[in-house]
Amino acid sequence: MDHPENILPKLARAMIEDVTDQGESVSVGSQISTMIARLAAQAGYDVVLIDSRAGLAELAAPAVLGLGATVLLFGTAQKQTVQGYRALFAALRLLALRDRAAGRDADWRLMLKPVYAKASLDPQVSARYRDEWYDLFAEYLYDAEENAGESDLNFDIDDDSAPHWPLVIPFNQSFVDFDSSRAPDQLLQGFYELTFRPFLDQVDAIIAMSATDNAQSMREPL
Structure with a gap:
């Protein structure tokens, strides 16, 4: 990193609203949505994946709600996972109440989907984690x-x-020391299939359902 002193100023500029030449403000969410639309227009992508691991910062918020996309909530069956998502859900509840009070369905709640990563082979742990998501x-x-x-x-x-029903990625010891730069074979289908195939099948189903919903909405009269 040649100029670390520039990091904070760049982050500050990225996390504030923009102002157009006409004096209208443009939210961070709108800026991100426009950027993704411009990038996606360059090729016929089937799906766009956004890795938003910035915690509960302002810059992560547009990826959670503002883009109208399915949001996969990754976590492990540990107390801190549930506590962290409890803080997020408590804030989302206020948005849901606002939407419902305004007569809106708040269908964005259907777009949230937990993912049980490094899942235990113990059925009791899996059931407990699922129940904790249901409680949230x-x-x-x-x-x-x-x-x-x-x-x-x-x-x-x-x-x-x-x-609330989690998608599951089972724990696999082979991924503990994952380093595809040194072991390129780890990127081959045969390596990741055993662990990730059920999860990928479920993601494919989500993508297919989303494509169907989009096609139906385009056929509906305005």
């Missing part, structure tokens, strides 16, 4: 059962199609 969704994002209506968002704890 039920407490902060699902609509109350006693007031449930046709447009309300609510799922049973054992519904494997529900947003």
Whole structure:
């Protein structure tokens, strides 16, 4: 890094609203969405993946809600994972309440999907982690059962199609020392298939469903 003194000023410029020549403000989320649209327009991409591991910083927020995309919430079955997402969900609950009060469905809640990474082979641990995700969704994002209506968002704890039901990536000792720069074979399909194929199949299903929904929305009259 030749000029580390420039890092903070660049971050500061990236995390503030822009102002157009007409004096209109452009949010960070809008800037990111426009940037992605311009990049995606250069080729026929099937999917655009955004790795947003910046914690709960302002720059990570557009990737969570502002882009209208499926959000995979990675974590391990540890207490700090649940506590961290509890803080996020508590903030998202306020947005959901605002949308519902304004008569909007807050369908963005359906776009959130946990991923159980380095999953244990112990079924009790897996069940506990799934239940903890259900508790988070039920407490902060699902609509109350006693007031449930046709447009309300609510799922049973054992519904494997529900947003709270995690996608699973099982733990594999082979990935502990993953270093594809020294072992290029680790990037070959035969190496990662055994661990990641069920997860990738589920992601493919999400992509296919999203493509179907987009096609249907384009056919609907305005």
